[in-house]
Every structure is written in structure tokens, then in C-alpha cells.
Amino acid sequence: MRELKYYKIGEICDISRGKTYTKQYIANHSGKYPLYSSQTINNGVLGYISSYDFDGEYVTWTTDGVYAGTIFYRDKKFSLTTHCGLLSIKDKNIISPKFLSYILSINSKKYVNYASSNPNLTSNVMAEISIPVPPLEKQKEIVDKLDKFVTLEAELKAELEARGKQYNHYRDQLLNWTTPNIFKNVIESERTVLITDLFNYERGKRLIKANRIKGDIPFVTAGHLNDGISEYISNEEKIFENCITIDMFGNIFWRPYKFMCDDNIICLGSDFLNESNALYFVEKIKMTINKFDYSKQYRIKHLENHRISVSFIRNELDHKAINNVSLLLNTIWKYTNNLYAGLPNEIELRAKQYEYYRNLLLAPANLRERERESTY
Numbered sequence: 001m002r003e004l005k006y007y008k009i010g011e012i013c014d015i016s017r018g019k020t021y022t023k024q025y026i027a028n029h030s031g032k033y034p035l036y037s038s039q040t041i042n043n044g045v046l047g048y049i050s051s052y053d054f055d056g057e058y059v060t061w062t063t064d065g066v067y068a069g070t071i072f073y074r075d076k077k078f079s080l081t082t083h084c085g086l087l088s089i090k091d092k093n094i095i096s097p098k099f100l101s102y103i104l105s106i107n108s109k110k111y112v113n114y115a116s117s118n119p120n121l122t123s124n125v126m127a128e129i130s131i132p133v134p135p136l137e138k139q140k141e142i143v144d145k146l147d148k149f150v151t152l153e154a155e156l157k158a159e160l161e162a163r164g165k166q167y168n169h170y171r172d173q174l175l176n177w178t179t180p181n182i183f184k185n186v187i188e189s190e191r192t193v194l195i196t197d198l199f200n201y202e203r204g205k206r207l208i209k210a211n212r213i214k215g216d217i218p219f220v221t222a223g224h225l226n227d228g229i230s231e232y233i234s235n236e237e238k239i240f241e242n243c244i245t246i247d248m249f250g251n252i253f254w255r256p257y258k259f260m261c262d263d264n265i266i267c268l269g270s271d272f273l274n275e276s277n278a279l280y281f282v283e284k285i286k287m288t289i290n291k292f293d294y295s296k297q298y299r300i301k302h303l304e305n306h307r308i309s310v311s312f313i314r315n316e317l318d319h320k321a322i323n324n325v326s327l328l329l330n331t332i333w334k335y336t337n338n339l340y341a342g343l344p345n346e347i348e349l350r351a352k353q354y355e356y357y358r359n360l361l362l363a364p365a366n367l368r369e370r371e372r373e374s375t376y
Contacts, residue, residue: 004134004364009104010127012094013087017063017123018080019053021046023295038062038083039249039293040070041224046293052077057097059087061108064120065294066222066264069112073101083294085123099139102146103131103362114209132364142361149358191312195285196304198317199268203300204261205238220261222247228265235260242274243267244282248297250289254278266303277319279333280326284308 009015021035031050039046040062055077062070063085075097080086089097111129112121133139195201204220212219215234222228228247241258248264256275261267273281288308292298311318311325 006130009129015123016086018082018084033077035079037081038065040067053079059101061085068119069108069121071105095133096139098143190309192307192309195306199270203263204265206263218259222264224251240267243269250292250298254282277322277326279329280322
């Protein structure tokens, strides 16, 4: 029986990249085949087009940007943008695509170049990554176990998403002034204004990973995971507090605490902004923001043209109505949250459990131990 061996990715895979797809092309060639980009939301799907570049089992990775080094298992028919790399296995008698995706998900982030202003994991670097490869039967055993964790986590996320849609339905009923709704008596009148007429705004400061000092101040980067908090640092070069943040992907959060953020984040602040009314403005912005990604990023120029409808009375913000709406939003959120109480914690627990067993099962020492056991 073949012993555990180490291979460089370039030895066992053909490596290539995706190609350029414009938004106009995607709009003009709408279809059923997924086009994957560098983003991680929605499994990386940028859109669906009428043709495909690949058909079969492959492993892809995000080559650059915030999510550089993120690994995906892909199958069936699909296409990739230029921000994605593709690994095509030369001999599936050596390694399976699914096992390759799992083993690479442990190691890939170690090889990302964070010193660059735009983090990246190039094809040349990927080709030199060395991974342990056990016999195929052991690969299958490991894949079967890890697949069970992934399936459970996906089911929990689907349930969480369904409850989120329920909240959004009631939110839209409450905040959409142009549509008759069950909350029509809460607000007397609204006016459409520029966000920049309501709030002061400022971009965060670029701080590459090499210059970040560990500490207890949240450091916010672009992304939805963990509310965009990527790590905790002690740098105090540009501290924000009591702000609404909008990142380059259009993710919006209220942050009542002290934090730092990079230059892909815009911070909105005002003397009137507080815990009692923040949710009102967050949801108003969410309802009017377009979709953004790496190819179209939310920047100051978008903010300066971004309008929302807000409650006014006698040419001033109607703070009483705004606070009442915020209170209702919080009540609705608590109601829908109670319906799936514990789901976010359960998802987090399952994710940690998955990572623990993945790292345990795929540790080289354990792979060797399993190989020795299988020979008896």
C-alpha cells in the first residue's frame, strides 16, 4: 500500500486563471451557469451566464484582495473571473479534488503576501505549496467525515437566512413610505436627502498586516463575517467611535464602540447619532444601497450621491419618530431572533468543530498514523 507522500501543487495540478468578464457581458449573456469571482458571499457567485469555461471537478482559490487564499471546491459547469485561480488535477489516482480542497484550506492562507497593498496568492507561489497526500481510501474516509460537518453548517445557515428574510419583510413594511403598510401611523412625513447632508464622513487608514500590533481594539476591514472585524490591535493612529460604517462591498454596521478601520471603510458620524436611532439609519441605507463587489466598489463618490428618505417635521429631523421606528425595528429583530435563538451560536460552534476535526484529520502526523494502522 502506498505510503504518505508529499507533493507540490505544481506537480499534481495544472494551474490556470479565470478571464475577464464585464458587467455588460454578464447582463447580455444571462444564463444558468455560475460565474465565480473572488468574493466569498454566496459561495463566490458573481452572476449566471449562458456559457461555461470548465466542466468537472476542480479546486479554485481567490488570487488577490481581502479574501486572497480562500479555497473552493467546484464541480459541474462554471466559469471564473481573473481574480480566481484554478487547479486541475493531473492524475486522480493520486489525489481527489475534494480532498485537495480540504487540505489546501488549512495551508493556503500561510502563503498569502500581506505585505502588498493588495494581498495576493499568485500561481507561482501556489505551485510551490507542499501538501501531504495519503492513499485514496484514506482521502475518501476523511472527506466523508468533513462533508457531514459542511452539510450541517449549510443547513443551519439556510435556516438563519430564512429568518433574516422574515425580518427584512417587516423592516421594509415599516420603512418603505411609498407603500401602504401596517405601520403607516408611526411616521408623518419623509424627505429624500443626501447622506452627506446628515453625517460627517471619513475614510479609515490603510494599515498593512505587517504593521498591526496585537491588542484589544477591533480592526475593521471589508467583509460581512464577524461584522467585518478581522482582528484586534493596539495601534491608535485613527480611532473612531459611535459610527455607522460602509465598506467597499456595501456592508453596513453600527459601531458604538471604539475601533480602527482600513481605507476600504467609510465612517459616518454625527452628534445626533446614538443607540436609540442608529438602527433606523442603518436600515435606511441598506434599503437604498446597490450591489458592490471587487469590480464595482463603494467609495466616497458613491456616498456623495447616495440619497435616503428620512422622517422630517418642520424642516428638521423628526427625532421622536425616528426613535420610535428604531424601537419597532429592535422589537421586530428580537421577535425574529427568538424564532431562531441560538442559531448563530450553533453555526459558530459547528464551524469551530469542523475546523478542529479538519485540522486533526489532516495533520501529517495523524495521516501517517492512519497509514500505519491500515497496514495491519
